[in-house]
Amino acid sequence: MLKMESVSKDYTLRGKTVKALDGVSLEIARGDFVSVVGPSGSGKSTLLLILGGMLSPAAGRVMVDGKSLYDLRPEERATVRKKTVGFVFQMFNLVPYLTALENVQVPLFLAGVDDRGQKERATALLERMGLADRLDHKPTELSVGQQQRVALARMLANDPQVILADEPTGNLDPETAQSVLSFLEEVNKEGRTVVMVTHDPKAAARAKRMLRLCDGRIASDHGAASASALDTY
Amino acid sequence: MQLKTLVWRELFERRNQLATSFIAILLGVSVIVSVENITVYSEKAVAKELDALGANVLILPKSASLQTYYSADMQNEEIPEEYVTRLVLSDLKGLDNLFPKLSMQVDVAGKKFTLTGILPQDELKAKAAWKAGDVFARPPLCVGDAAPAEPTPSKETQFRRRVIQKLDAAEALVGAEVAAALKLKPGDTLQLEGKTFTVSTILPETGTVDDSRVFAHLHTVQQLAGKGPVLNAIEVVGCCKEISKGLVQKINKLLPDAKVVTITQIVDTQIKTNHMMAQLSWLFLGIIVIVGGASMANYMYANVYERRREIGTLIALGAGSGVVLRMFLLKALLLGLGGGIAGYVLGTVLAVILGPRIAGVIVLPLPWLLLLAVGVAVAISLVASYFPARRAARMDPCTALRET
Incomplete structure (x- = not known):
């Protein structure tokens, strides 16, 4: 189970302190699909990054599999990210000088998989994404939709149990956005937990549970009851 | 995919910056190599002359x-x-x-x-x-x-x-x-x-x-x-x-009405010239360490800044600070090796061409200078890149992902 206990986070901008998260507590069960919505600056992305072990909270605890994520040493936290978490970014964040195949190989390389294993796994994932004929193309040689599919393949490379997606459809045309959402639903059906930050109400509605953030607090939590019925970590 | 693949691919991504930094190391090392090469052969020529010549007194016009x-x-x-x-x-x-x-x-x-x-x-x-x-x-x-x-x-x-x-x-x-x-x-x-x-x-x-x-x-x-x-x-x-x-x-x-000098006095003059060249090569070395190091550090800081999103992404994908540090230091090592070897070749060619004109001696390549050239280039490169690499390794991935 992913769990946040009274998590707060402040930012200082031009001498002013801004509360990004203000005492947020929540539990996300294994296999849940949660969308996080709210106006800009409400703390959605901060919540996602804190859940992913990328941003230390100012107060509170974040638990993954019963372990306090931010009581781990940075290298141990990196290992949790490597093995358990898959990130999807709005801007895809592909490495521009690597081919599609090599981009998908990166998390596998970081996990210590040998070269042959990397290529086999990355090729299989790209084939699953319908990019079998684009393995050696660099990001600039791919369409926006294809780039996002490479990013999704990369996200799945280490078979993560938790997927954190930050505006995954934000830069896509409606058709591609639909296919990305379908893909997230598909991996959710495989038993993975998906947490998706979005501005798009239609995309948010595709999730099993919807959290609305406002001023760093959870303003509403729809569908939470269904989550309790799911297995916990 | 290995760390070296990642480094090698990135190396040629920003070619203009790479060329500037590489040329700074190349020129610096080639100056050290050529001065050192000419100095060595000039000293050898003096020693040879002392051995070969019987004459030990010279009578010249006043x-x-x-x-x-x-x-x-x-x-x-x-x-x-x-x-x-x-x-x-x-x-x-x-x-x-x-x-x-x-x-x-x-x-x-x-x-x-x-x-x-x-x-x-x-x-x-x-x-x-x-x-x-x-x-x-x-x-x-x-x-x-x-x-x-x-x-x-x-x-x-x-x-x-x-x-x-x-x-x-x-x-x-x-x-x-x-x-x-x-x-x-x-x-x-x-x-x-x-x-x-x-x-x-x-x-x-x-x-x-x-x-x-x-x-x-x-x-x-x-x-x-x-x-x-x-x-x-x-x-x-x-x-x-x-x-x-x-x-x-x-x-x-x-x-x-004549000037009478002994070979010792004459050789002293030559030894002073050689000594001056040797000191000059140390001076060059000092200048090159500072200029080359500053250029390299500048390049690396710029490189780290431009790659913030990439570094943030790698960290998000599970890269520890050690991987990021090694990634930049390996790049510095490759630049140092390349600059050192190319600097040795260029410096030797310069010495062979200019040696007879500057010092009046025939200059041949000295293989041991390759070690000096590579050693100096790699050391400058690694030392200058350490702090930028450390900055990259300690980068806050959230800030990096948000900024870009």
Whole structure:
């Protein structure tokens, strides 16, 4: 189970302190699909990054599999990210000088998989994404939709149990956005937990549970009851 | 995919920045290599000259400036040939051999060479023949200092010892470099200033300016120069014991209008020049460490800044700070290795081309300088890149992902 206990986070901008998260507590069960919505600056992305072990909270605890994520040493936290978490970014964040195949190989390389294993796994994932004929193309040689599919393949490379997606459809045309959402639903059906930050109400509605953030607090939590019925970590 | 693949691919992503940084290291290292290479060969040439030359006292015109032994006879000032007669007829002890010289520039096939007139021993003896017990009645070297003389030494050996026995008016001894440039061999003829010479000997390579000279009879050269019975210098093989007993002062007294210097003084000048070059190479090294290091650090800081999103993504994908640090240091290592090797090649080529022009010595590649070049380049590169690499490793991925 992913769990946040009274998590707060402040930012200082031009001498002013801004509360990004203000005492947020929540539990996300294994296999849940949660969308996080709210106006800009409400703390959605901060919540996602804190859940992913990328941003230390100012107060509170974040638990993954019963372990306090931010009581781990940075290298141990990196290992949790490597093995358990898959990130999807709005801007895809592909490495521009690597081919599609090599981009998908990166998390596998970081996990210590040998070269042959990397290529086999990355090729299989790209084939699953319908990019079998684009393995050696660099990001600039791919369409926006294809780039996002490479990013999704990369996200799945280490078979993560938790997927954190930050505006995954934000830069896509409606058709591609639909296919990305379908893909997230598909991996959710495989038993993975998906947490998706979005501005798009239609995309948010595709999730099993919807959290609305406002001023760093959870303003509403729809569908939470269904989550309790799911297995916990 | 390995770390080196990631580094290698990125290396060529920003080619302009890479080229600037690479050229800074390349030029810096090549300057160090070329200066060091020339210095080493210049020092070797001095040592070789000391070994090869018998002459240890030099008589020059009073106003002659003395920069280097090798070109001590290449000034415009002259002394009368009559000085040789005075020395021969004097009572001075310890004058084993005299080697009077007059030099002039000559053009052959569009190339400039030095024609140096020398006086053979048989004519020197003739000058003193009437005087009983003259200096040449003695053995060629001081008793106790000498090795036994060969019965008939070759012209090459005679030249090395500055004791050419006989030399015809139209005979020429040709330095190795001239012979190579003009494709001369013994028996060939050579036209100099309208006079035809027969090449009797090709002198072995010495690594000094003698290689680019043609030696002929003094009186022939005096005629060609149209200067009358004059000399630029007299090399003297003096007996060491007599030099220590004040031979130089005695010559000075005998020839008050000449400058008399010992080889030690001359070599000292050359050693000072070499020392200056050695110090210069350290100075260059210092400048290059600062400039090259600053350039490298600047490049790396810019590289880290531009790659914020990439670094943030890698961290999000599970890269620890160690991986990020190694990624930048490996890049620095590759740049250092490349810059060091290329700098060695360029520096060596520069030294081989410029060495003969700057220092008057033939310069050959020195393989051990490759280690110096690579060592310096890699050290500068790694040290300068460490702090930018550490900054990358400690980067807050959230800030990086948000900013970009």
